[in-house]
Amino acid sequence: MKNTPIIRFVTLSKKHTASTTRRYQSTLQAAATSSEAPCYDVISPAVTSRIEEYTQREQTSASLQTLMKTGRGEYLGKAYPQSQAFMGRMGQRLATQRILLQDAAFLREEIPIRLAHRILDLDRVPMMRDMPSVIAVKNVYANSFMEMTNFPKIQSIYEEEAFAAMLESLYSKHANVLVQMARGAYELRDAVRQGHIQGSEGSDHGLEFEHMDQCHKFLDRFYLSRIGIRVLVGQYLALRSEPVDGFVGMINIHTSPSDVVRQAANDAVLMCNRSYGRAPHVEIIGRLDLTFPYIPAYLRYVLLELLKNALRATAETHADVHTLPTVTVIIADGTENEDVVIKISDEGGGIARSQIDKIWSYLFTTADPKIQEAFIGEKDHSNQSPIAGFGYGLPISRSYCRYFGGDLHVVSMEGYGTDAFLYLKRLGDIVEPIPV
Numbered sequence: 001m002k003n004t005p006i007i008r009f010v011t012l013s014k015k016h017t018a019s020t021t022r023r024y025q026s027t028l029q030a031a032a033t034s035s036e037a038p039c040y041d042v043i044s045p046a047v048t049s050r051i052e053e054y055t056q057r058e059q060t061s062a063s064l065q066t067l068m069k070t071g072r073g074e075y076l077g078k079a080y081p082q083s084q085a086f087m088g089r090m091g092q093r094l095a096t097q098r099i100l101l102q103d104a105a106f107l108r109e110e111i112p113i114r115l116a117h118r119i120l121d122l123d124r125v126p127m128m129r130d131m132p133s134v135i136a137v138k139n140v141y142a143n144s145f146m147e148m149t150n151f152p153k154i155q156s157i158y159e160e161e162a163f164a165a166m167l168e169s170l171y172s173k174h175a176n177v178l179v180q181m182a183r184g185a186y187e188l189r190d191a192v193r194q195g196h197i198q199g200s201e202g203s204d205h206g207l208e209f210e211h212m213d214q215c216h217k218f219l220d221r222f223y224l225s226r227i228g229i230r231v232l233v234g235q236y237l238a239l240r241s242e243p244v245d246g247f248v249g250m251i252n253i254h255t256s257p258s259d260v261v262r263q264a265a266n267d268a269v270l271m272c273n274r275s276y277g278r279a280p281h282v283e284i285i286g287r288l289d290l291t292f293p294y295i296p297a298y299l300r301y302v303l304l305e306l307l308k309n310a311l312r313a314t315a316e317t318h319a320d321v322h323t324l325p326t327v328t329v330i331i332a333d334g335t336e337n338e339d340v341v342i343k344i345s346d347e348g349g350g351i352a353r354s355q356i357d358k359i360w361s362y363l364f365t366t367a368d369p370k371i372q373e374a375f376i377g378e379k380d381h382s383n384q385s386p387i388a389g390f391g392y393g394l395p396i397s398r399s400y401c402r403y404f405g406g407d408l409h410v411v412s413m414e415g416y417g418t419d420a421f422l423y424l425k426r427l428g429d430i431v432e433p434i435p436v
């Protein structure tokens with residue numbers, strides 16, 4: 001990577017700079033008196049230098065265990081016994097104000113540091129940084145960064161409440177970022193295809209997006225960081241809402257992989273039926289009784305992606321066969337094991353060895369290209385998501401697994417089928433890998 005000066009995007013005329021700075025100052029004042037978020041569509045020098053300052057600060061990693069302990073108030077020097085931790089209104093207890101104040105103070109410091117690192121990365125990534133959708137994402141990040149850093153120190157429950165409202169709106173503003181970045185990758189691929197961009201820097205493979213190593217590493221960093229931010233914010237917001245039995249925020253202390261597989265399988269079968277008029281049976285075997293602490297929503301996301309792939313491959317490969325071969329999910333664990341391992345086996349014909357590296361690419365898909373064309377042209381944001389279409393399922397799922405200290409491997413037997421191995425850390429004691 002070239003050592004370019006940071007935040008290259010500030011190229012404002014003097015007049016523009018002066019007016020932007022004025023606007024920035026007045027919005028700063030407004031932010032101090034109002035909870036309305038200011039909107040920065042141009043990144044001023046003042047904002048730039050603040051971002052630079054935050055990139056010098058170190059990011060702090062958390063682990064599932066840290067999140068659980070924070071949620072139970074153990075870092076306040078006051079450990080709640082498990083049975084009491086969920087007591088309170090209607091037999092359950094809202095997380096105490098002290099826990100929320102502590103968490104909010106941490107996030108107020110931590111989130112802007114993480115956002116600043118990403119803004120810098122968005123500004124430096126070769127080729128992708130010039131794509132309109134990537135620039136739009138950078139602006140979303142810069143706006144959120146300013147909103148967060150303008151927020152006064154949180155000392156009272158009223159300030160904590162205002163902070164939570166701000167984070168909630170930030171959380172939903174960022175919901176579309178994944179789609180926006182995906183569009184940025186498509187824009188780059190199109191620009192390369194049309195010859196607007198000459199070659200991928202440092203690649204031997206010519207102009208294929210699948211081989212643009214720097215872009216893929218950048219996207220891995222970007223999504224990993226996004227997962228981290230959303231977990232921290234999601235956990236804090238979940239602690240503020242009505243407690244659910246057995247949960248600390250988003251973490252279910254007794255997550256049952258077999259339950260989650262069943263829910264994901266139901267969704268995948270539905271989608272498969274919609275696309276192909278039928279679906280293979282999904283059999284779940286192994287440690288059906290097993291439970292461990294995890295965030296079930298994320299596990300369900302990953303399992304759905306893997307099951308969609310397995311069901312699609314089975315339905316397409318055996319289109320002429322009367323009965324589709326069963327997809328098998330095996331859950332393994334022993335009390336001494338480091339990991340809970342889940343294997344999803346299909347007989348969907350496998351993947352050619354020459355293609356196996358590409359499956360981790362953010363644009364590699366064998367799905368109907370019409371789906372992607374509609375996506376990039378914004379023609380279709382239909383309410384029904386397709387069973388396959390963007391090439392995002394596997395790389396994003398692997399990022400989720402790695403974020404929580406696990407991993408995802410895909411082993412294929414061309415002409416027969418595919419095994420996907422999902423490794424989940426049992427103890428949740430691995431700290432998040434935060435990209436710098």
Ligand SMILES: Nc1ncnc2c1ncn2[C@@H]1O[C@H](COP(=O)(O)OP(=O)(O)OP(=O)(O)O)[C@@H](O)[C@H]1O
Pocket residue numbers: 305309310313346348349350351359364365366367386387388389390391392393394395417418
């Ligand atoms: N179990 C499988 N059997 C055969 N091929 C597979 C399997 N899983 C993945 N693949 C191949 O890898 C490609 C990439 O998979 P990935 O899940 O990342 O994207 P996708 O399914 O094409 O789109 P989506 O973003 O909707 O998941 C698929 O298009 C398919 O060609």
Ligand SMILES: [Mg+2]
Pocket residue numbers: 305308309387388389392393394
């Ligand atoms: Mg998929």
